[in-house]
Amino acid sequence: MSTSVAADSHPLGPLQNPGRVGGLTDVFRRRYLLKLLVRKELRVRYQGSVIGFAWSYVKPAVRFLMYYFIIGLILGPRSLENRALHIFAGMIMVSFFTNALTAGTKSVVKNKSLVRKINLPREMFPVASIMVSAYHMVPMYVIMLFGCLLTGWQPDFGAFVAGVMALAVVLTWGLGVALLLSALNVFFRDMSNIVDVVQTVITWTVPMIYPFGIIADRFRETNQVIYELYLSSPLCIAVLLNDRAFWVPSVERPQVALSEELPAYLFQRGLLMIVLGLVFVWIAQAVFARLESRFAEKV
Amino acid sequence: MAQAVVVDGVTKTFKLANHKTMKKLVVNAAKRRPLSRSFTALEDVSFTLDQGESIGLMGLNGSGKSTLLKLISGVMSPDFGQVLTRGRIAGLIEVGAGFHPDLTGRENIYLNGAILGMSETEIDNKFDLILGFSEMEKFLDSEVRHYSSGQFMRLAFAVAVHTDCDIFLIDEVLAVGDQPFRKKCMKRILELKAEGRTMVFVSHNAKQVLRICERGLVLDAGRVVFEGSAADAVKTIKYDITDEDED
Numbered sequence: 001m002s003t004s005v006a007a008d009s010h011p012l013g014p015l016q017n018p019g020r021v022g023g024l025t026d027v028f029r030r031r032y033l034l035k036l037l038v039r040k041e042l043r044v045r046y047q048g049s050v051i052g053f054a055w056s057y058v059k060p061a062v063r064f065l066m067y068y069f070i071i072g073l074i075l076g077p078r079s080l081e082n083r084a085l086h087i088f089a090g091m092i093m094v095s096f097f098t099n100a101l102t103a104g105t106k107s108v109v110k111n112k113s114l115v116r117k118i119n120l121p122r123e124m125f126p127v128a129s130i131m132v133s134a135y136h137m138v139p140m141y142v143i144m145l146f147g148c149l150l151t152g153w154q155p156d157f158g159a160f161v162a163g164v165m166a167l168a169v170v171l172t173w174g175l176g177v178a179l180l181l182s183a184l185n186v187f188f189r190d191m192s193n194i195v196d197v198v199q200t201v202i203t204w205t206v207p208m209i210y211p212f213g214i215i216a217d218r219f220r221e222t223n224q225v226i227y228e229l230y231l232s233s234p235l236c237i238a239v240l241l242n243d244r245a246f247w248v249p250s251v252e253r254p255q256v257a258l259s260e261e262l263p264a265y266l267f268q269r270g271l272l273m274i275v276l277g278l279v280f281v282w283i284a285q286a287v288f289a290r291l292e293s294r295f296a297e298k299v
Numbered sequence: 300m301a302q303a304v305v306v307d308g309v310t311k312t313f314k315l316a317n318h319k320t321m322k323k324l325v326v327n328a329a330k331r332r333p334l335s336r337s338f339t340a341l342e343d344v345s346f347t348l349d350q351g352e353s354i355g356l357m358g359l360n361g362s363g364k365s366t367l368l369k370l371i372s373g374v375m376s377p378d379f380g381q382v383l384t385r386g387r388i389a390g391l392i393e394v395g396a397g398f399h400p401d402l403t404g405r406e407n408i409y410l411n412g413a414i415l416g417m418s419e420t421e422i423d424n425k426f427d428l429i430l431g432f433s434e435m436e437k438f439l440d441s442e443v444r445h446y447s448s449g450q451f452m453r454l455a456f457a458v459a460v461h462t463d464c465d466i467f468l469i470d471e472v473l474a475v476g477d478q479p480f481r482k483k484c485m486k487r488i489l490e491l492k493a494e495g496r497t498m499v500f501v502s503h504n505a506k507q508v509l510r511i512c513e514r515g516l517v518l519d520a521g522r523v524v525f526e527g528s529a530a531d532a533v534k535t536i537k538y539d540i541t542d543e544d545e546d
Contacts, residue, residue: 010385012385012386012465013386015305015383015384016383016385017373017376017382018382018383019373019375019376032418036409036410036413037410040410043402044399044401044402113397116374116396117369117390117396118374118396118397118414118415119372119373119374119390120414188321293375293376296369296374297313297375
């Protein structure tokens with residue numbers, strides 16, 4: 001048996017704890033595995049269904065039509081230029097986030113056979129599920145860009161910045177939520193029902209179906225607390241940023257839309273949400289790492 | 300020789316929660332019922348393994364062998380004591396865990412290789428070896444769901460034994476497949492051993508343990524009841540060497 005000094009200079013490295021957790025850095029280190037897991041998920045998700053991948057678009061398309069006709073044209077809070085584009089810009093954010101929420105929450109439990117038997121960075125599963133959800137956004141962006149071109153979209157520099165910021169907000173918060181809830185779901189299977197409730201709340205508390213102007217008219221002057229509370233949701237900010245990017249440059253008088261349908265300091269709010277999102281990811285990862293040591297026996 | 304595995308005073312207790320949902324947790328807490336029962340799977344287990352050594356873990360079902368393997372692989376962590384390892388570890392623990400029935404044999408080789416820690420080039424380089432070992436060339440591009448359970452295990456085992464690891468954890472896997480394939484597996488494991496890999500081997504088959512391992516450890520209800528040579532370990536547990544299996 002060698003001395004500890006000799007052991008430390010061993011070609012295979014030092015003796016170490018086999019269960020040590022490297023967190024998200026380990027996921028990046030093993031990105032080849034991540035790529036294969038994402039590819040598997042994309043291949044397998046709609047296997048055996050007749051129209052396959054198209055289901056990812058049928059569902060949001062139907063939702064979109066309902067919002068547009070029932071809420072927009074029949075109940076119609078008030079006329080809004082390019083309403084379809086306004087709804088769609090918000091829906092991309094909301095459907096990514098709800099997707100990330102539902103799929104992310106189940107991601108660890110769904111892979112229980114791997115979690116129980118093989119030592120790999122378990123953050124892999126929520127991260128892969130976020131990437132799958134993000135992949136599904138791509139065709140929606142393409143459709144939206146077509147819509148933009150049809151309505152004479154003239155993007156300014158602010159539109160590009162807003163579009164990128166909107167993505168950054170939902171990606172960071174989506175990742176944080178997926179990490180946190182996937183870990184909690186191992187211990188409390190109630191999570192997926194809680195997620196259903198949250199999903200409904202999200203749909204109605206962001207200016208997607210109705211324009212933000214309604215909230216502003218109602219509360220900006222009279223009730224600052226409700227107004228700021230409404231704007232404190234990261235998803236709300238992401239939707240507003242996406243409106244700024246795609247809807248505002250498409251209307252006839254963008255300046256009017258900016259002052260009436262968007263809150264003041266939108267970019268500052270966006271930046272704050274991104275920073276808070278990163279902090280949230282960091283916290284979520286710490287919780288995940290803490291709970292992870294008992295995954296194998298609980299899942 | 301340098302140490303490859305150090306298991307030092309390890310205790311592992313499982314808490315079996317009496318609640319699966321938040322509601323039951325609240326109800327149980329309100330009624331002051333115990334929130335969980337506990338069960339000690341391993342108690343104060345210690346042993347060390349030098350690089351290139353092979354140890355056979357023996358004991359009846361439920362004696363803690365698999366839990367010990369999971370602690371060494373890092374899938375679980377001990378409540379008390381510590382486990383230290385050196386180098387890359389491959390667990391041949393239920394080797395098919397990473398296989399997905401809807402993917403083809405080829406895709407599963409890559410996916411499972413990556414799960415076991417191989418890089419893309421590493422799998423590319425070993426692809427032919429893996430395929431040759433499994434003898435599944437004909438079914439390479441059909442989905443694994445159409446495989447028989449034996450064929451499935453062949454492919455899974457082939458991937459696992461071609462990972463470039465320093466420590467192999469082997470749990471009962473040699474009980475699968477037909478006899479020619481079992482022979483081939485045994486041969487491969489002896490090859491790995493000859494290359495100087497460290498092995499922890501769980502088996503109820505005394506003959507296999509004697510062929511692969513020079514050391515033996517017998518567990519009973521989570522405690523070490525014997526540690527010494529493999530031959531003495533087999534005697535301790537009174538496994539019948541003339542029993543079945545003729546490889």
